Amino acid sequence: KISIYIYVAFSTTDSKVSPHNSMSIGSIVASLFAFGKLKKFFSSASQTIAPAPSPVPIPIPVPEEMSDPTAWMIDNSLSEFLLMPGGVLYMCMLGYTFLHGCKVFKAFPKNASLSYKIVSMVLACTGGGIMVPIFLNSIPVPLANDAYPIAILISFALHYYFPILREVAGMSTIFKVLLVVFYECTRSGVVVKITYFAGSTIAASTFGFPLFGPIACGTIGGCGGAFLPFSKGLDPIKAGLASPMLTAFVGATCFHLYLNTSLSEGCVDAKAKAHVFMTLFFIAVGIVNTLGLSASAAKTVAVKTKSE
Incomplete structure (x- = not known):
């Protein structure tokens, strides 16, 4: 507007202006016009600039826990009991040694000495735990775990001073089944520990993992007491x-092959789950044999009935 006013003022005051002067007036007007534009530009630029917005954080996807x-x-409560945590282990260990005592005391000769009875019971209860650690250059179980000798001595004292308890165990089905449950829980724990320890100790040879060594060690660990003392030979x-x-x-075979093959691939807590199923298998077989529910026991009863 200023440039227009100046141009109008010049054109109205001096009508006799030369072309050269008109060019000068036009350039002045253009300069004023440009100056106005620049002033407007700088005035707008001098205003407070709004701060740039803060960057929005991009959430990083966190992988969910594998279901x-x-x-x-x-x-569940049953599995917690079968895995023998805390005091359950000592309770099962006492039942294990007591049931072994029921078998051992029946086989003692009448003139057997006290030391003979104690050593025989120790060998019967921890035979596999003695032989396998010697095979693997380790410490035998009764020397490494003081809980076993304590449980053996308690059970021995009960059998020695209260022999009527053996008669109660033979007459009461409930008591007998309870002892079998404790016995098989402890025995399955021994098989699991010895098989797993042997698998991690023995080096692989032909296959990607040791095959026959851990299975043999687990088998001996679960029944080695039957071969001690070695004077029995192969009579058992x-x-x-x-x-x-x-x-x-x-x-031992199923446990070892399951953990060292693709069967357990992707399984969470595969060792604990295999331990639970092995214990259930041991308990089922033990109860069937104790109560005489097997087919061979039924045939024996039938033969006795016919003979009578």
């Missing part, structure tokens, strides 16, 4: 493998 569809196998298997020997072999 375990088989967690129910160990997330002269009539065939006993039930504890078969279950120890099957349990």
Whole structure:
């Protein structure tokens, strides 16, 4: 507007202006116009500039924990008992040694000395835990774990001073089944520990993992007491493998192959779950044999009935 006013003023005051002067007036007007534009530009630029918005944080995806569809196998009270945490271990250990005492005291000769009875019971309860650690250049179980000698001495005292308890165990089905449960829980724990320890100690040779060594160690760990003292030789298997020997072999084989092959791939807590199923297998077989529910026991009863 200023330039227009100046131009109008010049054109109205001096009508006799030369072309050269008109060019000068036009340039002045253009300069004023440009000056006005520049002033407007700088005045707008001098205003307060709004701060740039803060960057929005991009959330980093956090991988979710892998779901375990088989967690129910160990997330229950029964599995917690079968895995023998805390005091349950000592309770099962006492039942294990007491049931061994029921078998050992029946086989003692009448003139057997006290030391003979004690050593025989120690060998019967921890035979596998003595032999396998010697094979693997380790410490035998009764020397490494003081809980076993304590449980053995308590059970021995009960059998020695209160022999009527053996008669109660033979007459009461409930008491007998309870002892079998404690016995098999402890025995399965021994098979699991010895098989796993042997698998981590023995070096692989032909295959990617040691195959026969851990299975043999687990089998001996579950029934080694039957071969001690070594003066028995092979008499314990002269009539065939006993039930504890078969279950120890099957349990050690399945446990070892499951953990060291693709069968356990992607399984969470595979060792604990295999331990639970092995214990259930041992308990089922033990109860069937104790109560005489097997087919061989039924045939024996039928033969006795016919003969009578």
